[in-house]
Amino acid sequence: MALKHKAAWCGSREAGLSDDSVSEFIERMHECGINAVFVHLKGGDGLLYWPSKRFPDAVAPGCDEFDLPAALLRECRKRGMQLHAWLIDFFEGTNGAANQRHPEWSLRNAKNQPTTSEILRGRPVDLTWMCPARRPGYTDQWLVPALEEFAAMYDVDSIHHDYIRYPGDMAPDQFCFCDYCLEQMPIFNGFVSKTYPDEPFYHELYDRAYLEAHWEQSPRVLPRNWHLLDRESKCRFLLEGSFFQGGRYDADYFFYTYRTFWVTEFAREAAAAIRRVKPTMKISAAVFKNPIHSGRFIGQDWRQFAPYVDLCVPMDYRDHYPGSFDVYLNLFEESIESQKFWARDFESLWIGAAINFLFFEEERPLVAAERALEQGDVDAAVRSFAAVSERVRKFSPPVAEAMDSLAAGPAALESALAMLKDFRCQTPVGYYPADKLHRLIDRIEATGVEGISLFCDAHLDEYGLRSALRERFGAN
Ligand SMILES: [Zn+2]
Incomplete structure (x- = not known):
């Protein structure tokens, strides 16, 4: 069954801060068959991308003068597209205005330290996560009022929750002990x-x-x-x-249980506030693939969100699955079948998929070869590159030849490294096989769900997929 809703998550900075740039931005999505956009308007940086009267010190630079959501809405409506306001719920960059004003509102571990005290993959975590439970606190004094203000100001197609949860990729059991x-x-x-x-x-x-x-x-x-x-x-x-x-x-x-209660309670309070100011406003949420697992690890048992969220968008990203691309596709389809059951009380279910992670096989060997060359390890670079050398040769013979001649000495290394970097920045269209995107969409269509949302707009360019998408979805 062909998909009715073809959506993408989009950045806000990419839209620019003028009528022309916003028009161009939306037109580019429209051209490749996208008919709904989730635009990032409350940032992971703690900033609000609308001229908020309630939280003026949190407004992103330029967004006090230029009304970005109003411009996005005009451009989407002109083209019959949906606009969803993608709002980050529970983290605030390193130093968002809420955290600056109220550091006591942040999540704390047993030592009473915030999330920025944790080390993740060798580096300190650079996000301050906020406590969903504390009252009065971030949830009722900042987040819900911000969502409410946004809903009152703009007739978007939904208020879209993201990061409606506790942190999961570091110390999942250590928060919150504020x-x-x-x-x-x-x-x-x-x-x-x-x-x-x-x-x-x-x-x-x-x-x-x-x-x-x-x-x-x-x-x-x-x-x-x-x-x-x-x-x-x-x-x-x-x-x-x-x-x-x-x-x-x-x-x-x-x-x-305490954690899942407070995350669901936020969904409930947000829905009450949004529906109070705009009774017909829909609410959507980006959630993890298995609500039983995410209930345990990040306080997100999204089956409980159904009364407070209309549109459920599980992020079935490949990096949330093990194994090869084929294994991913099989597990992905299996997930969607389960999600249809878990989401049965929601109005609709769209499947989220990330573009970049589709191309591990084509991208990771390039990254590994580049890192090895930076460290002067020619053997490791050659070994990593071998997995993609024939494919690179097909799209850019000089890069493959430069890698072949690495043994010739330090000058060859410098030149191969520069060429590899160029290749990664300006990858020829076709190197990342559009076939993978098609196969992914085939699987979604086979399940009979209504929609897809792709993460994200910038990846369409980075992985050279705009024309493939236009072919698939048809120009609007
Ligand atoms: Zn707490």
Whole structure:
């Protein structure tokens, strides 16, 4: 079945800050058959790309003078295209205005340090993630009011949540233990009675075979020495302890429940605020491929979002799957079938796919060869390049020849490195096989879902796929 909605996630800087640049930007997407765009308007940099009256110190440079969303909306409407406002929810660059004003609103680990204290792949994390749970905090004082203001100002086709979750690629189990969460998590989970805080409520009988069978009377879960424990020990208990002293180590179940609750609660509060100011406004969300797994690891059990989100867009990116391209396609299709079930209470389901990750086989050997040459390791460069040398030769014989002549000495190395870099910056159209994109779209169409969203507009140029897409989707 042919796809009805053919969408792409698009950057905001790429659109420029003039009527002409925005018109050209939207026209370029329109030309290749895209009929819906998700444009980045609340940034991962913590900036707002609209002239916000409510948060003027967070407005991106130039967006106070030029009304970017209004211009995007005009250009999309002229062409019968949908415009969705892609808004980053829970992180704020390194130093977003919300974090500057309220550093206490950020996620904290057991040591009370923000996400920027974590090391990821050898480097400090450069994103400050914000706590979804704290009230008053980032969610109710900043994020929801920002979404509400946007919804009141613009008639876009949806408010699009992204990063509606806890961080996942670093320390998935370490957040959040901010002061608020540390105090509220035991209360939320019913680990202690407000009326009888010191009463242990041991069971009077313990008359059943399994200790956990005595759970209904809600014993005090916090250890008796809770008030004496230091911060890190409290956090350790909340993550690694047990509901029953002497029972199974099941405290993490409650830790994860607390996190999924607050992420879903944000979806609920956002929907209430958006629908209050614009009752017909749709809401969409970019989510991870398996809500059971993402519920455990990033607090995103998106099955629970259905009352608060109309359009579900799972990001079925290849880097979220193991194996070869063919293995990816098979697992991808299997995911979509499951997603149709998980998303059955949503109004619609579009499948998100990332363009760049389709081309691991063609791109990674080039990157590896380039790195090896930068380190002067000719043998490693030759070995890496071998995987793509015939393909490169087909599209750019001089680059392949330069790599062949590497053994000739340092000058040959410099020249091969320069040519390789050029090849990567200005890759000839066709080097990245459009066939992969077609096969991906075939699989989506086979599942009968309504739409696709491609990540992202810049990759269409980088991987030379605009004409392939136009051929596939047909000019609008
Ligand atoms: Zn917190």
